Amino acid sequence: MKEKKIFDALTEVREEYIEEARKTKLQKQSVSWRKWSAIAACAVAVIIISGVLVIQNPFPFGGNLRGGGVGRNQSNIFMSYAGPTFPLTLSKEDNTITAIRNICYDFSLLGDNSVRVWGANIEDSYTLSNSSTEEKTIKAIYPFTGSFEDLQEQMPTIAVNGQEVSPTLYAGGYSGGFTGVYGTDDLEDSSNILQLNNWEGYKALLEDGSYKSNAFKPYPVLSQQVTVYTFTDFESPEEYSAATQAISFTIDPDKTTILQYGFEGREFGNDGFRRYSYFVPNGVMRRNETKMLIVIGDDILDYTLQGYKNGACKVENELEGVSATVTRKERVLYDVMGELIDSFNDNFFNQYGYENTLAVSNEMFLGATSEFMVHYGLISKSARDRYKYGMLEDILSETKNLRRVFYLEFEVMIPAGGSVLVTADMYKNPSYDFNFAGSNNKGIQSYDMVTQLGSNLYFDALTAELTSHDHIVIVGQNYGFNLGKGISKVELDPTQEHYYLEIRPVEQ
Numbered sequence: 001m002k003e004k005k006i007f008d009a010l011t012e013v014r015e016e017y018i019e020e021a022r023k024t025k026l027q028k029q030s031v032s033w034r035k036w037s038a039i040a041a042c043a044v045a046v047i048i049i050s051g052v053l054v055i056q057n058p059f060p061f062g063g064n065l066r067g068g069g070v071g072r073n074q075s076n077i078f079m080s081y082a083g084p085t086f087p088l089t090l091s092k093e094d095n096t097i098t099a100i101r102n103i104c105y106d107f108s109l110l111g112d113n114s115v116r117v118w119g120a121n122i123e124d125s126y127t128l129s130n131s132s133t134e135e136k137t138i139k140a141i142y143p144f145t146g147s148f149e150d151l152q153e154q155m156p157t158i159a160v161n162g163q164e165v166s167p168t169l170y171a172g173g174y175s176g177g178f179t180g181v182y183g184t185d186d187l188e189d190s191s192n193i194l195q196l197n198n199w200e201g202y203k204a205l206l207e208d209g210s211y212k213s214n215a216f217k218p219y220p221v222l223s224q225q226v227t228v229y230t231f232t233d234f235e236s237p238e239e240y241s242a243a244t245q246a247i248s249f250t251i252d253p254d255k256t257t258i259l260q261y262g263f264e265g266r267e268f269g270n271d272g273f274r275r276y277s278y279f280v281p282n283g284v285m286r287r288n289e290t291k292m293l294i295v296i297g298d299d300i301l302d303y304t305l306q307g308y309k310n311g312a313c314k315v316e317n318e319l320e321g322v323s324a325t326v327t328r329k330e331r332v333l334y335d336v337m338g339e340l341i342d343s344f345n346d347n348f349f350n351q352y353g354y355e356n357t358l359a360v361s362n363e364m365f366l367g368a369t370s371e372f373m374v375h376y377g378l379i380s381k382s383a384r385d386r387y388k389y390g391m392l393e394d395i396l397s398e399t400k401n402l403r404r405v406f407y408l409e410f411e412v413m414i415p416a417g418g419s420v421l422v423t424a425d426m427y428k429n430p431s432y433d434f435n436f437a438g439s440n441n442k443g444i445q446s447y448d449m450v451t452q453l454g455s456n457l458y459f460d461a462l463t464a465e466l467t468s469h470d471h472i473v474i475v476g477q478n479y480g481f482n483l484g485k486g487i488s489k490v491e492l493d494p495t496q497e498h499y500y501l502e503i504r505p506v507e508q
Helices: 002-011 015-023 043-056 199-206 210-215 333-352 362-376 385-389 392-401
Strands: 097-106 120-130 136-146 157-160 168-171 225-235 244-250 256-261 265-268 273-279 291-297 304-308 323-332 404-414 419-428 445-450 458-467 472-477 489-492 498-505
Touching (some): 136 419, 157 404, 199 210, 199 445, 210 404, 225 244, 244 323, 256 273, 256 392, 291 333, 304 323, 323 333, 333 362, 333 392, 362 392, 385 392, 404 419
Parallel strands (some): 097 458
Antiparallel strands (some): 168 404, 225 291, 225 323, 244 273, 244 304, 256 291, 265 273, 445 498
């Protein structure tokens, strides 16, 4: 649970209190991957954005800590927003199919010694009824927020009449967008990107249906012919642990585009001068040994290799005895990117000591990476922010980590005049504020639910309930729960767009 680890680090909660919760995971089904597909902002981006969110937060903390909670019209805005729980929908609208929905929050994920709860198990269930005189086989779609990195933890388990099914996974694109905090499209500085920090952001993203429609389209294929320069057989004097090698050349930026992988330094001149440098792998320091320059368009005519004592690529800092073998090949960009994904995963293991496994195939992840490059990278019409420098590690890392909306599609057969029960079981991370920011929301966990967003179903009824709630208090909500009076199940208005629940764990 990446978000939980960040929260614990910032709130100084001891590790023994969270170990049990860290190990608690839901069972996940095997999903058939028909379409490949990527987003939650990286921790650095979240921290940068958080300053904006604190200023924008108009709702001070308040509420009855004994279980009733505050009935505000809107929830708080949180620095780390987990996204809402979405309603089930159908691939094609059918006015003979109606639904009764019940959402159940289970707060039984306790840490050691029952110190606190982190996250909730959610059962989102639907009784689908067919009012027609014919048996119908429909395609149902269940949306959820997540990222490729945490997909195994975040992906719901889908069951029809109690039997687990294997849905097809689809993924929407980068849901953060590149709109600045003041509503402008800032290509030079995306440190102020306005992420989807509340449910209304998702409403703006999803309500016209284009985001979902694009998620079901094939991925672009990077068919460009490229020239690849690969660096191998590295050597440098042993006494220089930070020995550096640089390659320098001049290009016409209108005719040549350079993508880089495995390089730590870069220098761009106004006249088309380029210098890329890397710390020489020496078998001692954990360094990525895959080094590639990928040339799109006119090839590099002449280049110079030079060694340096460290990362300062200056004349007075030059070093003899630094070398590498440079191999030039003409290849297809799609194939090169597939190879780099393998290197990216292997390098993660070498640096951090554990597997960088994804819940999707490399083929699917490559499709999502290709989509990201086409829309935001150097091969797009307008490269965004730091992507204009061609650092492929950034593209791969953000494809993996950034938040998006996923879709699970599966078939359901409903007899004429009959009903079936569809359930989506999932673990849901909370929305929360970082402790260091001095927020009034310290220690609060929030859970959002939307009733209609993105759905073409007609809901006859909507209910919500809380189970295993002995270790929480409600500090904000618009559901109508009142644990002090024993009200843990409520009827809701299906036409109200949004419901929220804010809780605080009770220490034992």
